[in-house]
Amino acid sequence: MKWAIRDLLNPVVTRSMLFGSDPFDVESILKKVDAIKVMSGKQIQAVWLGEWEEKAKRYSELCDKAEAAGNKISARAYAKMVTECRYACFMINIEDVENKREIYSRLEESYKRYISFCKNKVEYAEIETKAGKIPAYIHYPDSGRKTGYPTVITYSGIGSCKEELEMLAAPLNERGIAVITPDMPGAGAAIIHNNIKCGGKQLEAAFDGIYKFVKAHKKLDEKNIANFGLCMGGGYAFRATVKNPKVKACVSLFPLLMNFADQSSIPVWMKRGKWSSYQYCEDYLESMRVLEEGTHSADFLMAYSDDDNWMSHDASQRLLDKATGYKESIHIEDKPAYVSEETIMHAMPVGEQYHWVKHEAADFIAARLISNS
Template sequence: MKWAIRDLLNPVVTRSLLYGADPFDLEAILKKIDNIKVRSGKQIQEVWINEWHAKIDRYSELRDKAEKEGNRISAREYAKMVTQCHYACFMINIEDLEHKTEIYNGLEESYKRYIKLCKNKVEYAEIDTKEGKLPAYIHYPDSGRKTNYPVAVTYSGIGSCKEELEMLAAPLNERGIAVITPDMPGAGGAIIHRNIKCGGKQLEAAFNGIIRFVKSHKKLDEKNMANFGLCMGGGYAFRATVKNPKAKVCVSLFPLLMHFANLDSIPVWMKRGKWSSYQYADDYLEGMKILEEGTHKADFLMVYSSDDNWMSPEASQRLLSKAAGYKESIHIQDKPAYVSEETIMHAMPVGEQYHWVKHIAADFIAARLNGGK
């Protein structure tokens, strides 16, 4: 065998670290994975989920104890750990849809406990679209009592959820910007609770609904707006900006547009299986072509990687060339650490560079929404 069993989890590990899972907890669980004698997907899944649930039990107990004793800071931090453990479970591509729903419900409920303990206000919202209501959160930079907050809408792609998007919201909140984190079609509560699948018409309805939502919201300034996306959400951010000429800025981190990408490099588990199939509309690939339509004149920042095996640098440059206004790009050439011959993929450059890229992205947005460039 040329690679360890744990290498099969490289994409899951990367996403878990990106969301803030403790690296020591992660390594302890991976060592349990290493002890599996037979390369069995079901056994890897069982060990991974059971070990994270043991940590969920521990951190939940610590959260409840701290909350009872009035130690709010500790309670908040333990509550976030519980959420991160649930998220690590959610990242596994489970074929059993009922089990997947159960796992997401745990993530959803633990996140609700966590945001009640946060200093800033995080408000649940539902965004009306022609295809159904999208669950979302609004992350205010403070108590949420002001009006005319500059606002950014964050996007990610298939397999994500609004709870994960907090990692995009946090650096913007620190810079005084309110952030909307929606469950886009095919993601999180939109697919699990509302059966809104990912496809061209569903995405177009989502973009239209989000624009209307911001326009009608008393606390958000539609004239001071950004779109910010990661992975497939980077393509969403571009299209959302095309559809909303009032948007001042667009940032796409490691964007993925399906028809720009090398489809042969997309792993089998994203093309087949109950969970994967459940997320996609019947005309998914054909419908996604709509993301390529149009251009925008908003200030545009794109970050891309030489080691993204879905979107080549040439494919990323195609997207950059579509922007008609001021634009900048950052070409990441660092080699990914979490790779193997079987699992190198789009998630690696995304996750491994985000810790420093996020500040450049947040500053780029804040400079334009807070009266800078």
């Protein structure tokens, strides 16, 4: 065999660890995967899902015990661990849509319990758009009792969810900024519960709806906003900034524009299959060209890597060149660790550097939204 079975899980492991899964929990489950005698996608899936669910049950019991004893700090920590376990399950590309829906529902419920223990207010919202209701959370930096919060709108792409976007919200909350984490079309509850598929028309409706939501919200400052996205969401952030001249800053971390990307490098599971078909609209690729339209003059920060096998250096440069105002770039030179020839993923080269890149990104935004920051 040319490569280990666990290499098939590299993309899932990367995303799980980005979200906060404990490295030792990950390694213990990967050892169970290594023990599989005959390579089988269904067997790998069964072991991965089963082992994470067992850990989720254990951490849930610990959360119950801590809550009953009035130990809120421990309860919050254990609730987050449960959410991380359920997120690792959600990352598997399951063809059974109903099973995927059940897994996501468990993630939703565990996340709701987790945020109930958080010191800062996390408020659920449903954003009206022409494509349907976009579920979202507003992460306040404090109790949420003030008005005029500087606001960042975060974006991610296919296969993500608003719960995952907490990792973008947290460093901004620490800097006194409110953050909206929406389920964009084709992602999270938008697709699973509201059947809003991913396509250019749906995304444009989402951008418009989110801006109207911010404008109408009494606590958010529509004149003091930024857009922040990663992966496909990095492309969304750029296009959303094009659509609103009031935006002061835009940050795109390893942005992916599908029409810029090397189509031959995009894995088969993203192009066809029951789950992929469920997420995308029929004219997906053609309709996504709308994201390439227009330019913006907001301050722009982009992180990219030459080891990204979907967006080449030239493709990343094309996006950077589109910004007409002040701009900076972070060139990631570190070689990705969780990678093999067969499973190299767009998310890995820069995603593995997120632990330090997030602070540069958050400081870039804070310097433009908060006076004297």
